[in-house]
Every structure is written in C-alpha cells, then in structure tokens.
Amino acid sequence: MSDLIRFGVSIDQKLLEKYDQLIEDGYTNRSEAIRDLIRDKIVEEKCQNKEEEVVGTLTLFYVHHKRGITEKMMSIQHDYHYLFKSNLHLHLSHHLCLEVIIVEGKREELNEVTQKLIGLKGVKHGKLTVSAIDESL
Ligand code: NI
Structure with a gap:
C-alpha cells in the first residue's frame, strides 16, 4: 500500500450525521468507511468496462423438471467452460x-453467458454479481 495522506473535506453537517448513522454498526472509524466508499466506486466503474477481467458469482433459480433445461444449461456452460470455476447446487424444494x-x-x-442462461425457459431468476478488486485498492 502507498503512503497515507490526510485531507480535509467540507461537508454539510446533516449529511455527515446521516453517513455516521449509516456506518455506526460496521465501522470503528470514519476513515475506513470513506476508503471503502471510494474502493466501491472504483470497482463499480471498472466493472462497467466490458473488457475488464472480473470475478464473481452467477446465481440461478430454476425448475429442474422443465423439459431439457439441465441439458441446455450444461451445454451453454460447456460452450463457455473457461469462465466457470466452481458450482454449488442445492435442491431447494421438489421443483x-x-x-x-x-x-x-x-x-x-x-454478461453474454448470463443472458443465455437466464433466458432459458424454466430459469425463474438469475443474477450475476462481479467485482474487479485487486491489491492496489
Ligand atoms: Ni436440484
């Protein structure tokens, strides 16, 4: 990590009070909360870039007895096998x-493979969550 720098920030008192309330359960000091806020913005911006290498989770809820769905899901995942690192499967209910x-x-x-998987009939809900965190942050 590079050297720490102190800087002053002018901020409306009520806005700061609201921010302090927001962070009081999780942070011991305001500086770490502000650092996380900045990191979050940088990561968010990086993740907007379609060329960015990212890591994350793809969560899918689907009806397993929908005709052909497991074969179609497997076929799409094999087409993009280099993107898929590990799977966890849970039988939530009978369906x-x-x-x-x-x-x-x-x-x-x-994004492309997520759209293909979510677009399958029988997939009820899906969400891709990614981050582009690295040691420099
Ligand atoms: Ni299952």
Missing part, C-alpha cells in the same frame, strides 16, 4: 433448484 457458480473472465462474455 426448484439453486445453482451458485463462481465465474471469472471478461465482463462482456460473462
């Missing part, structure tokens, strides 16, 4: 399955 997949790769390709 519903939860699949959580660790993914890593180019943002654009992850």
